[in-house]
Amino acid sequence: MRYVPHTKEEIKAMLEAVGLRNVDELFSDIPTEALLKRHLQVEGGWDEEQLRAYFRKAASGIPDANSAVYFLGGGVYDHYVPSAVDKIIALPEFYTAYTPYQAEISQGTLQAMFEYQSLICELTGMEVANGSLYDGASAAAEAVLMVMRINGKRRVVVSECVHPDIIEVLRTYQLGQDFEILTLPQKEGLTDLSELEDLSNVSCLVMQNPNYYGFLESMNQASELIHKAGGLFVAAVDPLSLGILKSPHEYGADVVVGEGQSLGNHMSCGGPHFGFFATKMDYIRYMPGRMAGQTVDVDGRVGYVLTLQTREQHIRREKATSNITSNHWLMALASAVYLSLMGGSLPELGQTILNRSTYLAQKLASVGYPLWQRQYFFKEFPIKAHDAEAVQEALADSGYYVGPVIDEHTLLVAVTEKRTKEHMDKLIELMEGLR
Amino acid sequence: MMNSRKGTLPLLKELHKTGRRGPQVPVSGLEDRPVSEILPKEFLREEPLSMPELSEVEVVRHFVNLSNLNYGVDNGFYPLGSCTMKYNPKINEEVAAWFQDIHPALPEGRVQALLELLYTFQQDLLEITGMDAITLQPAAGAHGELTSLLMAKAYFKDHGLLEKDTVIIPDSAHGTNPASATMAGFKVVTVKSDEEGLVDLEQLKTLVDDHTAVFMLTNPNTLGKFEKNILDIAQLIHGVGGLMYCDGANLNGMLGWARPGDMGFDFVHLNLHKTFSTPHGGGGPGSGPVAVKKALEPYLPKPVLVKAEDEDGSYHWDYDRPRSIGKVRSNFGNILVALKALAYIKSLGGAGLREVGTMAVLNANYMRVAMEDTLPTAYPGLCKHEYVATAEEVKKRYGVKAQDIAKRLLDKGFHAPTMYFPLIVKEALMIEPTETETKENLDAFVQAIREIVEEAATNPDAVLSAPHDTPVRRLDEVKANKELKVRW
Numbered sequence: 001m002r003y004v005p006h007t008k009e010e011i012k013a014m015l016e017a018v019g020l021r022n023v024d025e026l027f028s029d030i031p032t033e034a035l036l037k038r039h040l041q042v043e044g045g046w047d048e049e050q051l052r053a054y055f056r057k058a059a060s061g062i063p064d065a066n067s068a069v070y071f072l073g074g075g076v077y078d079h080y081v082p083s084a085v086d087k088i089i090a091l092p093e094f095y096t097a098y099t100p101y102q103a104e105i106s107q108g109t110l111q112a113m114f115e116y117q118s119l120i121c122e123l124t125g126m127e128v129a130n131g132s133l134y135d136g137a138s139a140a141a142e143a144v145l146m147v148m149r150i151n152g153k154r155r156v157v158v159s160e161c162v163h164p165d166i167i168e169v170l171r172t173y174q175l176g177q178d179f180e181i182l183t184l185p186q187k188e189g190l191t192d193l194s195e196l197e198d199l200s201n202v203s204c205l206v207m208q209n210p211n212y213y214g215f216l217e218s219m220n221q222a223s224e225l226i227h228k229a230g231g232l233f234v235a236a237v238d239p240l241s242l243g244i245l246k247s248p249h250e251y252g253a254d255v256v257v258g259e260g261q262s263l264g265n266h267m268s269c270g271g272p273h274f275g276f277f278a279t280k281m282d283y284i285r286y287m288p289g290r291m292a293g294q295t296v297d298v299d300g301r302v303g304y305v306l307t308l309q310t311r312e313q314h315i316r317r318e319k320a321t322s323n324i325t326s327n328h329w330l331m332a333l334a335s336a337v338y339l340s341l342m343g344g345s346l347p348e349l350g351q352t353i354l355n356r357s358t359y360l361a362q363k364l365a366s367v368g369y370p371l372w373q374r375q376y377f378f379k380e381f382p383i384k385a386h387d388a389e390a391v392q393e394a395l396a397d398s399g400y401y402v403g404p405v406i407d408e409h410t411l412l413v414a415v416t417e418k419r420t421k422e423h424m425d426k427l428i429e430l431m432e433g434l435r
Numbered sequence: 436m437m438n439s440r441k442g443t444l445p446l447l448k449e450l451h452k453t454g455r456r457g458p459q460v461p462v463s464g465l466e467d468r469p470v471s472e473i474l475p476k477e478f479l480r481e482e483p484l485s486m487p488e489l490s491e492v493e494v495v496r497h498f499v500n501l502s503n504l505n506y507g508v509d510n511g512f513y514p515l516g517s518c519t520m521k522y523n524p525k526i527n528e529e530v531a532a533w534f535q536d537i538h539p540a541l542p543e544g545r546v547q548a549l550l551e552l553l554y555t556f557q558q559d560l561l562e563i564t565g566m567d568a569i570t571l572q573p574a575a576g577a578h579g580e581l582t583s584l585l586m587a588k589a590y591f592k593d594h595g596l597l598e599k600d601t602v603i604i605p606d607s608a609h610g611t612n613p614a615s616a617t618m619a620g621f622k623v624v625t626v627k628s629d630e631e632g633l634v635d636l637e638q639l640k641t642l643v644d645d646h647t648a649v650f651m652l653t654n655p656n657t658l659g660k661f662e663k664n665i666l667d668i669a670q671l672i673h674g675v676g677g678l679m680y681c682d683g684a685n686l687n688g689m690l691g692w693a694r695p696g697d698m699g700f701d702f703v704h705l706n707l708h709k710t711f712s713t714p715h716g717g718g719g720p721g722s723g724p725v726a727v728k729k730a731l732e733p734y735l736p737k738p739v740l741v742k743a744e745d746e747d748g749s750y751h752w753d754y755d756r757p758r759s760i761g762k763v764r765s766n767f768g769n770i771l772v773a774l775k776a777l778a779y780i781k782s783l784g785g786a787g788l789r790e791v792g793t794m795a796v797l798n799a800n801y802m803r804v805a806m807e808d809t810l811p812t813a814y815p816g817l818c819k820h821e822y823v824a825t826a827e828e829v830k831k832r833y834g835v836k837a838q839d840i841a842k843r844l845l846d847k848g849f850h851a852p853t854m855y856f857p858l859i860v861k862e863a864l865m866i867e868p869t870e871t872e873t874k875e876n877l878d879a880f881v882q883a884i885r886e887i888v889e890e891a892a893t894n895p896d897a898v899l900s901a902p903h904d905t906p907v908r909r910l911d912e913v914k915a916n917k918e919l920k921v922r923w
Contacts, residue, residue, distance in 0.1 A: 002787055003522050003712075004794045005873045014801040014874060026796045027692050029661045029817050034698040040691055042559050044784025048526045051778055055530035058548040065536040072538045075765060082458045084491055088498045096507030096523055098515060098715035102851050104842070104905040108505035109717040111443050112498070118448070118922040122485050128921055131718070134574035137765040145618075165765040172736070172761035175585045176619035216478045244470050246480050259765070269549065270539030270766025272574070272720035284919065290718065295915035298900075301442040303907035307915045313577070313614035314856070318623045323614035326575040326708070330716030340447050340494040341457035343486025347470075349460050354474070355467040376474055396542060404540040421464030 063399060065267065069423050071360075073214070073380040073414025074404040075136065075163050075259055076267050079240065080418050081338075085264040088337045089330055099290070099326070103305045104297075110304035113292035113329070116336040119343070123242050124256045125249025126278035130289035132332035133324065136236060136259025137165040139275030140206060141173040142288045142322060143234045143255040146279075149286050149321070151232065153203035154179040159191040161211035162236060163259075170206075179203070189215045189373030189382070193222055202231035204254075209237055209245070214380030214412065215373070219251040227252065239263050239276065239335075241378050243346025244354065248278075255279045264338025265331050274328035274335070285311060288322030349417055353379045357415040360424045364413070367432040372410050380414040382406055394434050400427055442907060444500055448923050451487040458491055504906045505717070506850055512876045516821045516853035516865025517609070517657055519687050519709035524782065527712065527775040534774055539766045543751060550750035553770070554740055556777040557724075563780075563788065564683070564703050565696025566726035571768035572736045576684055577611040578763065579704030579723030580651070584619035585760045586702070586727070586734040587649050587678050593734075593758060596676060599648035605634050607658055607857040612651045612682060621648060628859055632658040632814030634668060647675050653682040654698070655689060655819035657857045657865070659799060669699025678702070678731075686710045687869070688796060688819030691789025695726075702727040707769075711776035722772040733758040738767070794870035795820040798877060802868055805881045809888045810840075813860040821867035823860050824852075830862050835891040835898050837862040840884070842909065843901035847883045 006014075011023070020026060027035065046054070070078040089095060093108060100106030100113075113131045120129035133139040144156050158167055160183045167183070174181060182199070185192045191207060205226035209217045223233045235253035237245075240262040248256040261273035277289065285308065293307030313320040342349065357379045361371060364383055372382035385391045388411040392403050405411045415424070470479060489497075507513070513520035534549065543550070557569045573579035584602070591599040602616040606627045613623045624642055629635040634652065643650075650672045654662045662668065669679050681695040681703035687710045695703040707713045707722040715721070727735065737759040738752035752767070783791065796819050803812055803822040810824040826837040841851035841864065853865040868877055891898050902908060 002783070002790065003524060004790060004870045006794055006797075010874045011797065014797055018797075018800045018804050020800075023793050023797065026793065026800060026817070027689070029663050029819075030689065030693050031663060031666055031698075033666060034693050036565075036691070036693055036697065040785035040788055041562050042780060042783075042785040042788060044781040045787055046781050046784070048782075051526055051530055051781060054781065055533060055552075055774070055778065058552050059533035061548045062534075062537055062546055063541065064534075065538070070538055072540050074540050076539055078536075078538065080461050082491075084458070084495050088495065088502075090528070091499065091502040092509035093502040093505040093507050095714045095716050096509045097505050097717045098513075098518055098520060099718040101515070101853070102506075102841070102845060103910050104902050104907055105506040105845050105850065106504075106717075107443050107906050108501040108503065111446075111504070112501055114922070115447050118446075119486070121922045125482060134578060134720075135765045138574070138578075138763070163765075165762060168762040169764060172585060172763055173618075175588050175760060176581075176621075178620070216474070218477075220477065242480065243484060244474075244480055245478055247482055247484075250480070250482055266535035267538045268535050269537045269546075269770035270768075271764070272722075272769040272772060273765075274720075284921070291921055293915040294920040295911045295918075297907040297910050299908055301907055303443055303910045305910045305912050305915045307912070307919065307921065310916075313610035315610070316614070317610045318613035318617045320610070320614040320617070323577045323581055323611050323618050324575070325577050325611055326715075326719040326721040328574070328716075328720045329718035330714075330720060333717065337494065337498055340487060340489055340497070341491060342460075343484075344454075344456055344488035345460050346484060346486060351470050352460060352463055352465075352467055354470055355465055356463050358473055359465055376478060392542065396545060401538070401541065403542075417461045417463075420462070 068399045068401055071402045071413045071415060071427060073412045076270060077262055077414055077416050078267060078418055079262050079416045081264055081266060082341050084341060085334050085337045089334045094333060095330055100306060107303060110292045112333055112336055114294060114304050116332050117292065119336055119339045120276050120278050123239055124278045125247035126256050127281040128284050129276060129278040130287055130291050132327045132329055133275035133277050133289055134328055135273050135275045136257060137169040139257035139277050140166045140236055141170045143257045144170060144204060144206065146286050146288060147204040147232045147234065147255060148179060150283055151203055153201055155182065155202050156204055157182045157184060157199065157202055158206040159184045160186045161191045161213065162206060162208040163212045166236060189213050189375045191217055193225055196225045196229065199229055202229045204232045204234050206234045209235060210241060210378045213382045214377040215375040216377060223252040241350060244350030245378065260331065260335050263335035265334050272328055272331055274331035286321060289324050289327055353415065353417055356419055357381060360415050363428045364431065367428060368435045369431060379416060380412055382410050382412050384409055385411060391434055395430055398430055400430055444497060446923055447487040447497060450489055450493055453488055455488045455490050457489060457494060511848055512872060512880055513850040514852050514866045514868050515850060516867040517684060519867060519869055521712055521869040522871040523712055523714040524779060527778040530778050531771050531774040535771060547750055550740060552777060553773060554742055554750055556773055557740060559780050560705060560724060561726060564726045565694030566703065567729045568732040568735060569724055569726040570735045571724045571773055572763050573723035573725055574764055574769055575719060575721035576704055576706045576723045577615055579725045580611055580615035581618055582736060582763050583680055583702045583704060583725050584615055584621065584649060586731055588619055589734045589760050590731060591648060598645050601646040602649045602651060603642055603647060604651045606859050607656055608651065608653055609682060609684065632660045633662055633664060636664050636667065640671065643671055643675055645675055647672065647677040649678045649680050651680045651682060653685055655685045658814050658823050659818035659821040660814060661819055665698045684709060685820060690792035692792050702731055707772050707776040712779045713772050713775040720769050720772055722769040734760055736760055736763050791870050798868040798870060798872060802866060802877050802881060806884055809885050810864065821865060824864045824866060825860055826862035826864060829888055829891055833891040833895050835895055837864050839898045839901060840887050843887045843898045844883060845902040846904045849880055849883060
């Protein structure tokens, strides 16, 4: 299959116009030693039907959320995606455009970005948000780098109850920067904040709520302690929980980040999703990433542009606030559409998720799978099992998926608004049968 | 498609009506208790949540009407240099969507068919680049740069070469190169371009020493020129124990004709959203796989996808990588983007990929020559997939700048080229037609440029005040920066 439109006659005419005899001469500036003297050994040249057959064969054997029942969590969830979200982000004017460098013909992207930023601010209670980053983990790393630019301190404290990917990515980014990472241990499923009291010269504290285990942390207390220690508070949150849970603004977070997948994005084998990033107006000039701002055109009409670009790499080069250029805008756009459709229903959504997960946790406890720790949770909780992997595998054989497995005797169970009482009762029955 | 609507739309917030709802929350079959009966008050939101409340049809209309204010590759010619705005085949979207409802934590044994696709994709990319090992993790080109430089850092540390603290970058490079080098903790030294638009080899020789860690080179470079001294450059850098990094943003300009791995590069990042036709999404998602030579393999981000050498040949994510730099993001990469790129590769095969490289270069050279008498190329002679024209003469004569020409192009139904980049060309317009454009489109664009330059002479105000026929006209960026209204 080919996507090049040239006819033989056109190729001949174009070569003539350039003053060349054949296409080989187009590459005469490449040293002979560097030229590939054969065709690439890449199988292909297929028509659309061959492509469909190839991919359908692979897809058909995989238990996706349409053929199996997912209670899977660990940062990615089988949430409901309204049909309208997929239709909007498939509009070619949105998905075949690039970065809105020519603002006059990119007002669709730019206004939507301004609205996305506003929606993230409303949801988190923060004052300013950027136009998205790659994912929750890299957004957390960018938050830490930003805080160090703000307060110049090089000691970062991270709870061991945050998603392991946050700690791992932060440690990777640390290879390039001179700073120290201290961790706060987990105690009974929550962050043990007691060590924080003795720390000085701390740049920031990174916490997650609900934490990796799904448990609700004492964000108020953490915020108070880190502020007393002179550092800033970086909170990673599940945006879908904020219909009912305390907003980061209410407990005094300085930077709020998170994984945006739960807002209208498919699980997509783990990516692409997007990371959101919000903070206080005071820190806007330290922020990484693109941002849309409102202004007017020469006729006085309201319009939107990319703003504060002097923070960015294409202008500031080695002094930029980050190297990021392409972000995950289309996924952020999906979340803006999602929040426009479901925003008013977020409290109801939060309530039903909480009720479902509470129901399932209680029932599972009654058939021999108690909570790993007795803590409050929102949609995800860890249970104890004799052999966690064996339970996971046995359920998979029936088309039911739980996990990820945390350790030999513990695994996570997540309940979204897509899981009905029927799904849960079947899971309970299956698990009871495994005892 | 663009319409004659003037101005932007009312904000979602202005459409709000308390009590209006969109799609129904899925029912559970349970009696829901109030939240306050399940969780203590200390966890619960007290501040009211102020989200716009709207019906589904209003939301759909709002975003469809917003999309009408946009311009994409599916609307028309989009010769945005350095971005490779080629056609995004629809079949790629269709087949990738079959994988969108898969959770990344499914047990490995249940996703062998997916892992086989990804492994095939990796093997194809290795053949295309001439490299030995690869990671799909990086989310974008710049993320691939950072990943690579962190690997370089780990490599030098491992070899006890702590003096390797400097990255050399040409003055024509993308801004992401120096920004990534800073994030990876290197000092940045700039090497200038010579009169041909290539790395100044003589100056480079004076800059290279024991501190040289990595030379980052875009090849073909951002002027669209193939760095013909590449083998000498590689020898020079390797001579002091440095590494050669290829910014693969411009791979389209030599696709199927030459490979980074055959010209001395030790690592390369690919932009799947450029060379391999995945949609740019209005600014992302991209995907920036990094392919490396054997010596750098141990440092790849983990996990690495491996195929078991036993007879069942199963696929695994290998986490047991003691020298790995670690993860650079969650999960395994932008897998859906990778699957779209795989569909593209499989639609073309080896011969088709080479044809892409050929036609991308033919289109660029055809336009370059055709434009020479109106907007000359800054660095004449053969180019690869793109070229940089300069409006300096037009500016001197008529006071019309590159930006004015770009804005007037919008009136004529084209997306503008990249403006004012690379920084070493005055009044730069960087033009990359890609292989998917017809000769008619190229001719029409050249004709539009000719008309604009003529207009600059006869009626400069029409160009200086362009655009006239777009949803909004020139926007006040100074006001946007000063008054900073970034939310409602």
